[in-house]
Amino acid sequence: MRTPVSKLTRALAMSREGLSFSSQLARRLGRDVRPRFCGVLLAAPDATTAWTVALQIASGDYRWPGLTPEPGWRVVDVGANIGAFSLWAERLGAEVVAYEPEPKTYESLVANVAGRRVSTRQAALVGEAAPAVRLYLSGVRSTRHTLLAKEIESGAPLRDFVDVPTVTVADVVGDGCDLLKLDCEGAEFEALLRSDDETLRRARRLVVEYHRIGGEPEELVDRLEAAGLEVSVLWTSEAVGAIGARLPLPEGQRSPRSTES
Numbered sequence: 001m002r003t004p005v006s007k008l009t010r011a012l013a014m015s016r017e018g019l020s021f022s023s024q025l026a027r028r029l030g031r032d033v034r035p036r037f038c039g040v041l042l043a044a045p046d047a048t049t050a051w052t053v054a055l056q057i058a059s060g061d062y063r064w065p066g067l068t069p070e071p072g073w074r075v076v077d078v079g080a081n082i083g084a085f086s087l088w089a090e091r092l093g094a095e096v097v098a099y100e101p102e103p104k105t106y107e108s109l110v111a112n113v114a115g116r117r118v119s120t121r122q123a124a125l126v127g128e129a130a131p132a133v134r135l136y137l138s139g140v141r142s143t144r145h146t147l148l149a150k151e152i153e154s155g156a157p158l159r160d161f162v163d164v165p166t167v168t169v170a171d172v173v174g175d176g177c178d179l180l181k182l183d184c185e186g187a188e189f190e191a192l193l194r195s196d197d198e199t200l201r202r203a204r205r206l207v208v209e210y211h212r213i214g215g216e217p218e219e220l221v222d223r224l225e226a227a228g229l230e231v232s233v234l235w236t237s238e239a240v241g242a243i244g245a246r247l248p249l250p251e252g253q254r255s256p257r258s259t260e261s
Helices: 003-015 020-029 049-058 084-091 103-112 171-174 188-193 197-202 217-226
Strands: 073-078 093-100 117-121 133-136 162-166 177-184 206-209 228-236 240-244
Touching: 003 020, 003 049, 003 171, 049 177, 049 240, 073 084, 073 171, 084 117, 084 188, 093 103, 103 117, 162 217, 171 177, 171 197, 177 188, 188 206, 188 217, 197 217, 206 217, 217 240
Parallel strands: 073 093, 073 177, 093 117, 177 206
Antiparallel strands: 133 162, 206 240, 228 240
């Protein structure tokens, strides 16, 4: 059980990551409030999404040595949802391009990043270019919409869907990016496995949340390593996990004092 001191320490740490202390306090007191994250009172398509994504980012799920956004980076956020990661990366000094396929969630994304160094596009990530694809809608919350036609954790079939535009990894990476973040509910497997080596290397760093309902993480690790990236498992659980990948540092930049590890 956490002591009051450890709870306070955690709350302060999340505040430093952008989740306002007053929002955390109001929620702990049982008030029905939306979180203020990176200075934005988050809009969301359902009651639970805003807190789910704000807590994920504020808890440090994306703060990893060498993979944390820095000033001047070009960051591509695929599966941006309502934009919590995009806001956090922008707060750290990056310029961000955010992709989100579901129409209502995309509206919230646009509202949340207005006036920030974040550009948006409504599109789903696919392995092969196509005019549109079916996005199946989860009844649990907006973070679980998927191209796979089944619930991410339970595997239960999903029947409601909406047709959305598509992009490939080559489209989103373009001439190159400093960090490619993927959280696309199972679509990461087809998208990465069908990308060529040159495309993958143009994403100098990747953080990929994988969903075992779409495949096994070893497939992604093997593919990224074959493209010449250094890969590590960041965290894992029964249904989901995350891997990090990056191009090796040039020989002259390798030193014990390097901040990237």
